[in-house]
Amino acid sequence: MIVVLKKGIEDSVVTKIAKRVEEMGLKAHVIVGTERTVIAAVGEKRNGEQETLESYPEVEKVVPILAPYKVASLETKLEHSVVETGSLKLGNGHLGVIAGPCSVESEEQILESAKAVKAAGATALRGGAFKPRTSPYSFQGLKEVGLQYLAAAREATGLSIVTEVMTPEHVDLVAQYSDVLQIGARNMQNYHLLQAVGEIDKPVLLKRGPSATIDEFLLAAEYILDGGNSNVILCERGIRTFEAHTRFTLPLATVPYLKERTHLPVVVDPSHGTGIASLVKPMALAGIAAGADGLIIEVHPNPAEAASDAAQTISTEAFADLMVQCRKVAGALGYKMAEAVGV
Secondary structure, three states: OEEEEOOOOOHHHHHHHHHHHHHOOOEEEEEEOOOOEEEEEEOOOOOOHHHHHHOOOOEEEEEOOOOOOOOOEOOOOOOOOOEEEOOEEEEOOEEEEEEEOOEOOOHHHHHHHHHHHHHHOOOEEEOEOOOOOOOOOOOOOOOHHHHHHHHHHHHHHOOEEEEEOOOHHHHHHHHHHOOEEEEOHHHOOOHHHHHHHHOOOOOEEEEOOOOOOHHHHHHHHHHHHHOOOOOEEEEEOOEOOOOOOOOOEOOOOHHHHHHOOEOOOEEEOHHHHHOOHHHHHHHHHHHHHOOOOEEEEEEEOOHHHOOOOHHHOEEHHHHHHHHHHHHHHHHHHOOEEOOOOOO
């Protein structure tokens, strides 16, 4: 249920009603909007709850939440959310671009990448320190050393860090070095991991699983939100279909569909979504045109020598050109987007 409070209600009253919701055996999520405050009362429905809450004079109305994902639903929060941490800001008209190599390979490589993507206008740096790979013989990442290199790149450039966490046991370690924790596609339904990142005070970028439905995707986000972490970013990174001409199929209809159903920001990953470097630019531009709040792109100073995902990685020069085109599309749609800052 959504408990819609009247305008101008004091914080003490909000706390009182939220406490009453908790006493009913429900979880209370207080959502403060520009117009008014609502409380999402989530849990198993019992008889008489709606009438009890409607009896408070400070309550305007109580409305059932129809979607299976309660806190993520646009029914719960009518305004689209903005996620902001350090240099990264995306959602509700703000377009953020996260760029960098698939894997952190060395301090020199990640520093060079960070300086190049920042100069082109990226607002966050991506890079994998822990790398989940299909083959156990592939490069698995530099782990904590890689996290230290990412932190050094942030110190040198001011860019926020986005990097993947793979297990609940690593959440505190990765959170110590990063600004946004990424949940990879393979872990979208790793519920213990979702619950663990739901308990931290850092934004989470959640990638859609390659075979996940939209409802499954949003319910995975709900695990994080239900834990108390409201800063969730959804990432469409492509799904498996019968097509073989690309690594995955990137369904950009997902973007406007999600934005009709959830207040959470939506970003597009044209690198994983296609698996082909030459397709990254057109699909990135199409993602912005479809209404995405951001992009996450694999960029390397020398893509041919990348330790992972070389085929889908673009060069720093290609990224700079892409950003020029992104600004044109974003400007036409009224997005706010960072300008290039120079070297």
